[in-house]
Every structure is written in C-alpha cells, then in structure tokens.
Amino acid sequence: MKNDFIHLIENELLKKVILESKKAHDPIVVKNTPAGWTCVGAGNYAAVFMHDTDSNLVVKINAVGVENLEKEAEIYRRIGKHPAYSYLVHQGTNYLILKRLEGITLYNAFAKGIRIPEKVIDDINKALDYARKCGLNPYDIHGKNVMMKDGRGYVVDVSDFYKEGKDEKWEDFVKAYYKLYKKTLYKFPMKIPFKALDFIRYGYRFYKKIRRKLLRVI
Ligand SMILES: Nc1ncnc2c1ncn2[C@@H]1O[C@H](COP(=O)(O)OP(=O)(O)O)[C@@H](O)[C@H]1O
Ligand SMILES: [Mg+2]
Structure with missing residues (x-):
C-alpha cells in the first residue's frame, strides 16, 4: 500500500x-x-x-x-x-x-466564527512542553500552525522547532486568548473576514519589528 x-x-x-x-x-x-x-x-x-x-x-x-x-x-x-x-x-x-490531522486551523476557526475552547489551548501548551522535553524549541507557532478537532488541540507544523532563540508568537496568542478573546468573541462568536485576519497578522509582525528596534536603542 x-x-x-x-x-x-x-x-x-x-x-x-x-x-x-x-x-x-x-x-x-x-x-x-x-x-x-x-x-x-x-x-x-x-x-x-x-x-x-x-x-x-x-x-x-x-x-x-x-x-x-x-x-x-x-x-x-x-x-x-x-x-x-x-x-x-x-x-x-x-x-x-x-x-493527516483532521479539523481546522485556529486561523480558520476565527474566519468561520467557530468557538475555540480553552482545552484546545491547554492541549497545545502541553504538546509544546513535550517538544521541549524532547530537546526541541517550539518556534513559529501561530494560528495557521495549530488546529482543533472535537474540542482538542493539535500542532500541525514543527518545521521550525530546530531554530534557536525565543519566539513569542504562541505566548502572545495565549495572552490575547485570555485577555481579549475569552471576554468577547468566545461569548459572541462571529466570523472575522480573512482580510481583517491578515491585517492583524501583518500588524503583529510590524509591531514586533518596531519593538525589537526600539529595545535595541533604549
Ligand atoms: N499533517 C497535516 N494534516 C492536515 N493538514 C496539514 C498537515 N500538515 C499541514 N497541513 C495544512 O497545510 C498547511 C501548511 O502546512 P505547514 O506545515 O504549516 O507548511 P509551512 O512549513 O510552509 O508553514 C497548514 O497550515 C495546514 O492547514
Ligand atoms: Mg506553517
């Protein structure tokens, strides 16, 4: 076969x-x-x-x-x-x-207005801890690299786990989940247009770049 x-x-x-x-x-x-x-x-x-x-x-x-x-x-x-x-x-x-991992990426869950349960975030946190125990460095974890199915979370892209340094994308995602999402979209799910999601992605990259530059000069 x-x-x-x-x-x-x-x-x-x-x-x-x-x-x-x-x-x-x-x-x-x-x-x-x-x-x-x-x-x-x-x-x-x-x-x-x-x-x-x-x-x-x-x-x-x-x-x-x-x-x-x-x-x-x-x-x-x-x-x-x-x-x-x-x-x-x-x-x-x-x-x-x-x-094959079934289900949808969290990025698409936002786009479709599908509620992301807390268990999904927990599962992904545990999976990333497990990768650290295997000597890997979870890197480049964002909405398109994590998925959910039947209320459980999955990591779909490990290709950058060999990289060195700290990648804050997932940490920031978790912060935004608890500080913003749980209080708003979680309670009142609605579809977010792809254009708006991509704007947030670009805005986030821009913000991180500027912040890095500022930290270098401050
Ligand atoms: N094992 C898998 N099962 C199901 N879908 C997958 C799988 N691996 C990747 N995908 C889908 O393909 C997309 C691109 O794959 P990814 O590994 O993230 O590529 P890249 O390394 O270029 O970012 C993912 O966002 C996901 O939607
Ligand atoms: Mg990817």
Whole structure:
C-alpha cells in the first residue's frame, strides 16, 4: 500500500503540481493540482496535499529548497508518536508523507466564527512542553500552525522547532486568548473576514519589528 502511494506521489503529484513562491511572507500558491489530489493547506514554504484514496495521509512538498526537509523529518523522529502531533510516515527526496490531522486551523476557526475552547489551548501548551522535553524549541507557532478537532488541540507544523532563540508568537496568542478573546468573541462568536485576519497578522509582525528596534536603542 505504502509503495503504491509513493508511486502515485512521484509519478503523478510531483510531476504535475506547480508551486509558486511569490513574496517572503505570503503562502505558496498552488497553480496546478493533478486529478485525485486536493490541496489541504499551504504555508510560506510548503504545500500539503491529500489523495482521494487515502484520507489518513498527507504529502508535504517543500517549494523552497529541500535542506529544511531533512530537519523536519528529524524533528518528527524525535517527537515520535504523540496524540497532539502528526507523525512521519515516509521521507521522500523533496516531500514528506505525514499522518493527516483532521479539523481546522485556529486561523480558520476565527474566519468561520467557530468557538475555540480553552482545552484546545491547554492541549497545545502541553504538546509544546513535550517538544521541549524532547530537546526541541517550539518556534513559529501561530494560528495557521495549530488546529482543533472535537474540542482538542493539535500542532500541525514543527518545521521550525530546530531554530534557536525565543519566539513569542504562541505566548502572545495565549495572552490575547485570555485577555481579549475569552471576554468577547468566545461569548459572541462571529466570523472575522480573512482580510481583517491578515491585517492583524501583518500588524503583529510590524509591531514586533518596531519593538525589537526600539529595545535595541533604549
Ligand atoms: N499533517 C497535516 N494534516 C492536515 N493538514 C496539514 C498537515 N500538515 C499541514 N497541513 C495544512 O497545510 C498547511 C501548511 O502546512 P505547514 O506545515 O504549516 O507548511 P509551512 O512549513 O510552509 O508553514 C497548514 O497550515 C495546514 O492547514
Ligand atoms: Mg506553517
């Protein structure tokens, strides 16, 4: 079964798919998805696909170089099997086969006005603690890299866990969840337009950059 799937990837998906990387902070654009495949998500470095015949697996194709792929595979080997993470099924030349996580990203939960329960945040906090115990550094954890399903939280992107330094995105997300979200949208869920969400993402990056610069001169 696994060999058939690899054959499908290497002879169909990889040969026909067209991925474009436009701007540094914009997601990869998928230009051509071969028949039988569905794009389940795109990040800044990779696009992720599922095939009609196996909804338990996804294929993550790196659009910008393969050097990070080896690192990501190694991170998954360290994490092993944990309920809040996907796991590595196979490492290909420029792709990974991963267990598919069902549900929606927290970013899409905001967009769709779906309430995010506290348990989801707890699960993700625990999963990140577990990664630290495995010697990893949870990095680049934001709304598009975490998911929820049936009230439980999952971490969907571990690719930057090898990086050094402190990344405050998740810490800030948790603060905003308790200080703002619990008092407003949690009580009165409503859809947030993608444009507004992206504005917040850009605004956040801008704010962090300015703050870093100010800290350097103060
Ligand atoms: N194992 C998975 N199961 C289901 N969806 C996934 C999985 N991995 C990634 N995705 C989807 O694809 C998107 C992009 O994948 P991601 O690993 O975040 O790529 P990048 O490293 O480029 O940020 C995610 O936001 C998510 O929606
Ligand atoms: Mg990502």
